[in-house]
Amino acid sequence: MEKKYFVSSAEMKKYDRATINDFQVPSLVLMERAALETVGEIEKRFGKGSRVLVVSGTGNNGGDGIAVGRILMQRGYEVDFVLIGAEEKYSEETRHQLVIIAKYGCTLKSKIESMEYDIIIDALFGIGLSRNVEGIYKKCIETMNSISGFIVSVDIPSGINADTGAVMNAAVKADITVTFAFEKLGHILYPGCEYCGEVLCKDIGITKESFRGEEGPRVYSYADRYREQAAALMPARSRGGNKGTFGKALVIAGSRNMSGACELCARSAYRIGAGMVKVVTPEENREIIQKNLPEALLSTYTDAEKTESWKEFLQDLKESMKWADCIVIGPGIGKSGTASILFKYVVKESAKPLVIDADGLNLLAESEELQELLRTLSLKESRQIIVTPHVAEFARLYGCRPEEVKKDIISKTKELADRLCCTVVCKDARTAVADYMKRDVYLNATGNDGMATAGSGDVLAGIIGGLLTQGVRCREAAEAGVFLHGRLGDLAAERTGRYAVMAGDLTEQLKYILSDEGKRR
Numbered sequence: 001m002e003k004k005y006f007v008s009s010a011e012m013k014k015y016d017r018a019t020i021n022d023f024q025v026p027s028l029v030l031m032e033r034a035a036l037e038t039v040g041e042i043e044k045r046f047g048k049g050s051r052v053l054v055v056s057g058t059g060n061n062g063g064d065g066i067a068v069g070r071i072l073m074q075r076g077y078e079v080d081f082v083l084i085g086a087e088e089k090y091s092e093e094t095r096h097q098l099v100i101i102a103k104y105g106c107t108l109k110s111k112i113e114s115m116e117y118d119i120i121i122d123a124l125f126g127i128g129l130s131r132n133v134e135g136i137y138k139k140c141i142e143t144m145n146s147i148s149g150f151i152v153s154v155d156i157p158s159g160i161n162a163d164t165g166a167v168m169n170a171a172v173k174a175d176i177t178v179t180f181a182f183e184k185l186g187h188i189l190y191p192g193c194e195y196c197g198e199v200l201c202k203d204i205g206i207t208k209e210s211f212r213g214e215e216g217p218r219v220y221s222y223a224d225r226y227r228e229q230a231a232a233l234m235p236a237r238s239r240g241g242n243k244g245t246f247g248k249a250l251v252i253a254g255s256r257n258m259s260g261a262c263e264l265c266a267r268s269a270y271r272i273g274a275g276m277v278k279v280v281t282p283e284e285n286r287e288i289i290q291k292n293l294p295e296a297l298l299s300t301y302t303d304a305e306k307t308e309s310w311k312e313f314l315q316d317l318k319e320s321m322k323w324a325d326c327i328v329i330g331p332g333i334g335k336s337g338t339a340s341i342l343f344k345y346v347v348k349e350s351a352k353p354l355v356i357d358a359d360g361l362n363l364l365a366e367s368e369e370l371q372e373l374l375r376t377l378s379l380k381e382s383r384q385i386i387v388t389p390h391v392a393e394f395a396r397l398y399g400c401r402p403e404e405v406k407k408d409i410i411s412k413t414k415e416l417a418d419r420l421c422c423t424v425v426c427k428d429a430r431t432a433v434a435d436y437m438k439r440d441v442y443l444n445a446t447g448n449d450g451m452a453t454a455g456s457g458d459v460l461a462g463i464i465g466g467l468l469t470q471g472v473r474c475r476e477a478a479e480a481g482v483f484l485h486g487r488l489g490d491l492a493a494e495r496t497g498r499y500a501v502m503a504g505d506l507t508e509q510l511k512y513i514l515s516d517e518g519k520r521r
């Protein structure tokens, strides 16, 4: 899969240094290239004579800004330069840029004086922002946001934490952000991504060679091209196949009078391409499932206390688990005594790839014994297990507050995966996927807030299950499932607007998104 990296400030600094020190590309050359790329984006939008304000800080981000201003000035733009910060803090490169503009006769101001510009170059802070923004810096950011002008942030909007996307007390609201070499975590994580405007990532000569043979950045997503080529994420589909070829999913879901979760999950497994889907649900849901999803095979149960029929059901379930290529358990099963007995039985007895979602996760969170069992199954029997908690379920499993998960979703997801020895999908505005086998964390860049609606998670569980039945391995099924799920949400929102999106619309979009028959490429 072609990856798109999101780097931390420490990783970016390492790649900068490797390019400068090991490959001997002078820092000022990188800066000039960064400036030229930024100028290119401005020239696409504004002509000569436009009024430009450059707001620089003392670090190299400020140096970039001064270079941008100088090139624009030479090309016929009217440029004002403002630099905020004490002289003793100027970086070497920034000093150099100041010497150059002085030779061209430019003057430097220490505060923003005019209120009207066509373009504002925000070069106050880049990836070197190290603490909350206060005093004159905060005031400067507020002024940039309040005066008129199209804001171009250099590298990252000033005030956004490049590692977490947090607003460090104040941040510039950019129209576009021109960044260099790799996108930063702060461009993709919330709330940072909402401050960037369009993010344009430019090659300035810092390439993958700067990894120096070591593992690359820790966090990645899928390349943007898969948005339009979603079918390329799917396993190859044999033209000569039959329903057995494309796998059998067992969906254990729903509780009394709660059939919706079960239906959404099973339908999604079918729509992503599973050959057969069998639903296991309480007897009360029989009629509605038969009516709404006649394609599904069905096995129903009554309360575990009704011993005779329960025994028969378990016998049937055992056969179903042998028959299945993958099992999804949890959506809407509730936390009743019967649900708990059923859940434990399935985790213990099944030997197939397993997706645990929703109430399954709540039952898991309550049982140390089951968590230990998961670890053992994974480590000793190489069982493929995926857990798909949203932030609140994750917090219950991890034993922390939901805000703590949101603050550091990348590390937390990896930690839980290590603890449970499985693949973890932590669902949030930016869903993360990690497993205990790999260091890297997948961070999803598709989807929108329209998907924050009941049943959306059931659809995801069905999609991941349907991919597993087609032979995709756990980690890839989780990543591809999350990416596709987000795309379905984006397409649904394009049709109806984000307010109106409902879980069923996501499954509906599966009819179109995979329409050009794809192969894994």
Ligand SMILES: NC(=O)C1=CN([C@@H]2O[C@H](COP(=O)(O)OP(=O)(O)OC[C@H]3O[C@@H](n4cnc5c(N)ncnc54)[C@H](OP(=O)(O)O)[C@@H]3O)[C@@H](O)[C@H]2O)[C@@H](O)CC1
Pocket (backbone or CB within 6 Å): 016, 020, 027, 028, 030, 031, 034, 057, 058, 059, 060, 061, 062, 064, 089, 090, 091, 124, 125, 126, 127, 128, 129, 130, 131, 132, 133, 134, 137, 154, 155, 156, 180
């Ligand atoms: N060759 C290269 O290296 C390339 C670098 N490139 C560019 O360099 C940028 C990174 O440059 P950088 O590392 O100098 O950091 P930068 O973001 O300018 O900020 C550091 C300055 O801000 C200050 N400061 C921090 N927080 C503060 C606060 N809250 N409030 C007040 N002050 C605060 C801090 O001062 P101090 O913490 O020491 O007080 C220091 O003076 C990067 O984003 C990209 O644009 C590109 O040109 C490509 C090639």
Ligand SMILES: [K+]
Pocket (backbone or CB within 6 Å): 061, 122, 123, 124, 125, 126, 153, 154, 155, 156, 157, 158
């Ligand atoms: K900036």
